[in-house]
Amino acid sequence: MTKRTIVPIGPYHALQEEPEFFKLHVEGEKVVHLDIELGYNHRGIEKLSESKTFEETVFLVERICGICSTSHPLACVQAAEDAGDIPVPERALFIRSMVGELERIHSHLLWLGLAGHFLGFNTIWMWAWRFREDVLNILELITGNRNHYGMMKPGGVRRDIKHTDLPAIASLSEGLKDPIKMFRDAVVQDPLIHARTKGVGILTREMAIAYGALGPTARASNYAIDVRRDHPHAAYDKVDWDVVTCENGDVFDKAVVRILEMFESIRIIEQCIEQLKKIGGPVDSDPKFVAAGEGIGHYEAPRGEVFHYIRSDGSNRPIRHKVRAPSFMNVPTNRETVIGATVADATIILAAVDPCYCCTERMAVAVDSSSGERMLDARDLIRLSCEKTDRLVADSGLQGPSLPIER
Amino acid sequence: MSNAINALTRSLNVFHLAGSACNNCDIEILDALTPKYDLERFGITLVGSIRHADVLLMSGIFNRKAAIRAQELIAQAPKPYLVIAIGGCPATGLMWRDSYNWERPPGDFVKIDAFVPGCPPKPEAMISAVVKVIEGLRSGELVPGCLHTSDTVAGDPALETAGGS
Amino acid sequence: MNKQKDSIDKADIAASLQAQFNEFILAIYSKGERRIYIDIAPQTVIRATRLMLNEYGARFQIATGVDTSDGFEVMYHWAMDESDCVVTFRVVLPHEAAQVESIALICPAAEWIEREMWELLGIEFKGHPDMRHLLLADEWPEGKFPMRRDYEATP
Numbered sequence: 001m002t003k004r005t006i007v008p009i010g011p012y013h014a015l016q017e018e019p020e021f022f023k024l025h026v027e028g029e030k031v032v033h034l035d036i037e038l039g040y041n042h043r044g045i046e047k048l049s050e051s052k053t054f055e056e057t058v059f060l061v062e063r064i065c066g067i068c069s070t071s072h073p074l075a076c077v078q079a080a081e082d083a084g085d086i087p088v089p090e091r092a093l094f095i096r097s098m099v100g101e102l103e104r105i106h107s108h109l110l111w112l113g114l115a116g117h118f119l120g121f122n123t124i125w126m127w128a129w130r131f132r133e134d135v136l137n138i139l140e141l142i143t144g145n146r147n148h149y150g151m152m153k154p155g156g157v158r159r160d161i162k163h164t165d166l167p168a169i170a171s172l173s174e175g176l177k178d179p180i181k182m183f184r185d186a187v188v189q190d191p192l193i194h195a196r197t198k199g200v201g202i203l204t205r206e207m208a209i210a211y212g213a214l215g216p217t218a219r220a221s222n223y224a225i226d227v228r229r230d231h232p233h234a235a236y237d238k239v240d241w242d243v244v245t246c247e248n249g250d251v252f253d254k255a256v257v258r259i260l261e262m263f264e265s266i267r268i269i270e271q272c273i274e275q276l277k278k279i280g281g282p283v284d285s286d287p288k289f290v291a292a293g294e295g296i297g298h299y300e301a302p303r304g305e306v307f308h309y310i311r312s313d314g315s316n317r318p319i320r321h322k323v324r325a326p327s328f329m330n331v332p333t334n335r336e337t338v339i340g341a342t343v344a345d346a347t348i349i350l351a352a353v354d355p356c357y358c359c360t361e362r363m364a365v366a367v368d369s370s371s372g373e374r375m376l377d378a379r380d381l382i383r384l385s386c387e388k389t390d391r392l393v394a395d396s397g398l399q400g401p402s403l404p405i406e407r
Numbered sequence: 408m409s410n411a412i413n414a415l416t417r418s419l420n421v422f423h424l425a426g427s428a429c430n431n432c433d434i435e436i437l438d439a440l441t442p443k444y445d446l447e448r449f450g451i452t453l454v455g456s457i458r459h460a461d462v463l464l465m466s467g468i469f470n471r472k473a474a475i476r477a478q479e480l481i482a483q484a485p486k487p488y489l490v491i492a493i494g495g496c497p498a499t500g501l502m503w504r505d506s507y508n509w510e511r512p513p514g515d516f517v518k519i520d521a522f523v524p525g526c527p528p529k530p531e532a533m534i535s536a537v538v539k540v541i542e543g544l545r546s547g548e549l550v551p552g553c554l555h556t557s558d559t560v561a562g563d564p565a566l567e568t569a570g571g572s
Numbered sequence: 573m574n575k576q577k578d579s580i581d582k583a584d585i586a587a588s589l590q591a592q593f594n595e596f597i598l599a600i601y602s603k604g605e606r607r608i609y610i611d612i613a614p615q616t617v618i619r620a621t622r623l624m625l626n627e628y629g630a631r632f633q634i635a636t637g638v639d640t641s642d643g644f645e646v647m648y649h650w651a652m653d654e655s656d657c658v659v660t661f662r663v664v665l666p667h668e669a670a671q672v673e674s675i676a677l678i679c680p681a682a683e684w685i686e687r688e689m690w691e692l693l694g695i696e697f698k699g700h701p702d703m704r705h706l707l708l709a710d711e712w713p714e715g716k717f718p719m720r721r722d723y724e725a726t727p
């Protein structure tokens with residue numbers, strides 16, 4: 001019988017942004033079992049929220065996750081609006097969608113960069129993060145901050161967008177098109193990336209449904225759910241856009257879905273800008289309280305649907321606030337995708353769902369000395385992944401993606 | 408200035424120790440290393456193992472589970488090292504102080520040399536923190552917290568020889 | 573946009589659910605067109621889950637546990653994506669016997685959330701395949717449930 005090795009990833013792993021702990025059980029080269037341990041990030045936000053007013057909860061849920069700092073507040077205020085039947089002015093809806101889509105672009109670029117890094121293509125990492133800065137510039141222009149925008153509030157948004165800013169925003173988002181096209185060509189056409197990601201870590205449609213997978217993870221498996229379309233909110237039913245899906249559910253398709261979604265996001269942003277030029281009026285209905293009742297709000301975050309449930313007793317604090325982040329549903333799918341894969345592929349498969357532990361848990365060194373099992377170090381994993389790419393380079397003579405852009 | 412401390416004023420190897428953060432600070436740390444701010448041009452690089460680290464960047468609060476791991480990890484860092492707390496979380500605990508999973512501020516289990524407040528601090532703020540820390544080390548005003556024993560500075564014998572001549 | 577054809581109209585969902593499930597429904601109310609809340613008895617949770625999965629092809633969103641003065645409420649939120657509607661089944665469990673059948677075996681998506689509700693609220697899910705701590709530390713004191721109303725932080 002082959003020896004079983006346990007490969008711990010985390011909780012403090014160099015290249016994860018957050019603490020998380022996977023234990024890969026490996027026989028030979030094959031992954032046979034996956035143990036996911038959470039809890040390094042749990043801050044008890046649901047309980048804390050009960051001690052905050054409805055206005056304050058927004059700032060609290062913003063800090064669930066730095067990447068989804070529009071998604072959670074948006075779902076949260078929608079839940080409060082649903083509970084208290086609070087109207088939202090039309091102009092605010094477009095601003096909400098616009099900030100949400102900008103966030104989606106920056107999140108997808110962030111993921112693309114990290115994925116490139118895991119595969120050993122650091123150029124992609126650096127370029128993706130460089131163009132991410134352009135998105136952050138737009139967000140800074142609109143909201144005054146690079147992250148944690150503080151834009152949402154029950155009944156509308158906190159800040160209006162000045163008419164004089166709209167041309168600048170339009171030209172900045174126009175400037176995002178070329179870089180994203182470059183990434184599309186670099187990733188979609190590159191044979192080396194095909195070799196590393198096609199057919200790797202497949203999540204079938206049935207499994208995606210059974211696990212309740214969300215967002216790009218589900219859409220890559222041809223499970224076409226998108227809360228923006230299915231449960232229209234903000235301005236998504238007032239603009240024209242498409243849901244991107246792929247067929248195979250492998251790592252490659254997950255990347256493709258994310259890249260193509262960025263184009264849709266730019267489309268939405270452009271239409272929002274046009275609408276904002278026409279629609280005037282207030283951006284906030286300024287509710288004084290949230291009437292007693294219960295409400296559900298959901299929003300399609302970059303990683304999938306975030307879900308907020310709020311119950312109000314008519315006072316100014318929620319008596320229950322439930323938060324469900326997309327990774328909570330997506331991370332368990334790793335059990336399907338990673339088992340049977342090789343260790344060298346495990347890193348990219350685990351990264352392909354774009355796990356976000358901060359969200360999941362708002363809510364290493366595992367030494368098995370008894371059996372003398374061989375331990376692989378966490379760092380080895382990325383090294384293995386990069387080595388596999390290098391082997392492919394040597395065998396096939398391919399060079400990897402080129403990023404032909406001058407700026 | 409001993410050689411070991413002198414080495415801390417040159418190309419720094421940074422290890423990024425994220426606690427229970429909202430990960431915005433973590434992303435801003437990486438932002439500081441990627442092309443726009445590009446700290447790497449000064450030789451500041453992210454390393455994969457705490458055993459290679461000169462600087463520990465701590466972000467986020469450290470909850471009950473993470474605090475234990477963090478302490479185990481910090482014990483493996485080679486002295487002397489600097490500890491920089493990024494963001495409001497490790498400094499004050501922000502709104503997490505009332506949480507049932509809040510353990511204690513990281514300042515309780517490791518001496519922190521510099522705080523970079525902000526939620527999240529901009530990469531510029533982090534760069535300025537690094538500059539200030541290096542200036543402090545050069546002028547002798549700042550002695551890495553890991554070398555303090557109670558309140559006097561230890562003459563760690565290993566230190567005098569580390570790095571050679 | 574490419575919606576599926578056989579979707580049920582929003583307005584009909586409540587009626588359809590009532591027809592399918594009538595004998596088990598304790599109370600039903602709609603909040604607006606897009607939200608339906610249904611109270612059921614704890615014994616019928618499995619049946620309701622099967623109904624939503626098989627008859628309606630609904631997507632399990634999440635479950636919410638609430639500690640109220642009447643007992644623990646567990647709410648199962650189901651999204652009907654084709655019809656733009658969220659259906660919530662609610663059971664109330666007495667404080668003394670906070671137990672309900674686990675749905676994780678027929679609906680794998682519910683596995684983690686049941687673990688979470690167990691550790692944060694102390695609701696027992698009978699028949700759960702893998703019940704252990706999810707978020708809290710393993711050394712978390714036993715019998716302390718932070719999301720309960722009477723939870724007091726120990727010094």
Ligand code: SF4
Pocket residue numbers: 063066428429430431432433466467468493494495496497501525526527528
């Ligand atoms: S300081 Fe703010 S941005 Fe940084 S981890 Fe804490 S909450 Fe997040």
